[in-house]
Amino acid sequence: MIEQIRETAKKLLTGGEVKVVIGYENGGLPQTTRPVFITSPDEVGRLVWNKHCYANVARFLVRKEVASLGKPAIIAKGCDVKAIVVQIQESQVKRENVVILGVTCQGVGEPPLSKCPICDVNTPREYDYLFGEKIPPRTDINKFADAEEFEKKSPKERWEFWEKQLSKCIKCYACRQVCPLCYCEVCIADKNQPQWIETSSHTRGNYHWNLIRAWHLSGRCIDCLECERACPVGIPLSLLNRRLAKSVKERFGYEPGYDKEAAPPLTDFKQQDPQEFIK
């Protein structure tokens, strides 16, 4: 499969259709890969595809250090493609300005990351080229099982759980930086005249930041779990996001990342909206 990917990358770069191919190369530590930006057809041999291609490289489509290289092709798993779909919906990426080299994926990590057993995009939903055998989407999964389980706890237990978890936060903002959908030029956390979000790692400051982050991703988070993978102190951040995603699905019948033509519920409003609870 990697040979076909390299061949296509080479063709795209040689023909001048794209200026850069965003993908993965082998990392320096065992069982790691590193995002790589191939600008010369001679360098496509660096590209790899394996179980350790964790990073959601869609992040780089909205980073100026990479955007400045010119039109990209991107090697993307199903979950990465979901992020690209939302970037397209939110006018951050133009569909015609990116070549998606979709790869079918049976899960990353050994053992697989927690997102993989509940994945229904083993075959990406949007692509220009597809590599690997198509895998039919699974229908027997409950993506919100852990959020439902968590809801059964009492408010006191839930508060204590999050108080303990969020007390670990060191405000490194890796959860934001790694997120393919946190692309704001100036984040609310960086607005300091006045400082809306306290930078201190005390309980109030930590709640402040983590709840704002989760809230800003409601109806947008595509559950790629990059925040959780990056978090250096091991906070189960995606549980917050999944709980919000569950509400959005229940209330609006909407899941982000599947349809680039769909109107995202929290950024779209019509007088005829059927939902009673928002009138």
Next chain:
Amino acid sequence: MSSNNPETVSEREVQKKSGPIFKVLDARNLKALVQKGLELGCRVFAPVKDDKLVTFEQVSSPDQVLLDGITTRMSPKSVVLPRTEKVFSYKIRKGEIVVENKDDFVVPAIIFGCRPCDAASFPIMDRLFRWDYQDKFWNKRREATLIVSISCLDCDDACFCTSVGLAPDSTEGSDVLLTLISRDQYLAEIMTEKGAEFVEKTGLFDEAGADLDKSSATRAVRQKLGKKFDVEKIKPWLDENYGNKFWGEVTRMCIGCGICTYVCPTCHCFDLVDEAHYDGGAKIKNWDACQFAAFTVHASGHNPRPDQVSRHRQRIMHKYKYYPDNLGAILCTGCGRCVRHCPMEVNLIRILKGISEIETVCGTQR
């Protein structure tokens, strides 16, 4: 344990010249040191398991302590440089402002079971905090902190202490360094008076025979570590290549999170913020990171480090050029945390190895 006179760098060096005192500790008594520390009224910080990770936390019992890992997720620097601390606070009462200075913040602390790379970070940062401005927060905490470290007998692919002039059994920064020299015995190297005082108070150490030596115990790990890059070649290249296109090539995958700086035992930048409420407020000192865009934004809106390439270059320049230029030491102990925990595998070892292997100077534009 704490001394009223600030211990200066030169005093430390004098002590080192007189040589360490050697003692031995029965391996079964290792965790008893934690108990003794608690009994002496110290706050004891040690590696503990927190959900899935091992990190440095204050402990209340020796049973919590876990000593089998290579390095902890977070370094023990927060014992001396907390991630959030109040510089002062004030209350507004009936139109009057009452300032509350917080001068009682020092309770003796023991950092127990850290690795030599973490212990070494403290004297490196002393150079800054005891330079032109004497930082009272750092110095008071530092004076009141005892460091009992344990030599490494294993390493992983991210470790590179030997490449920056340290070793898995360096005594640098430790008040007491323990090395497991046989199955049931630690060799203790007592480096400071503070360390000697603690060892005496515990009553758990015995006299060491003159023939005891730690080098055979740590030989295997030294060999496994090897040298990952030639540190001698780093600074001369950095001196000349601020604008080299190399920087853009090797740091493009950096997403600008603060993980590398926050897990780092030597990164020490902080920000002062005001948190005001209707009835009072506080001036607070928080960790900050050169990897953030807001770190260098001027009031005018101009940002002299406008992209991640320049921010990442700054981190390496600060550690391997500016700090050596200004304060005479590399601001890195090779603990490998930034390599291990970077979500994008930027990998400092790769960059430094790349620099040390550059034969010819590339272009000057990135």
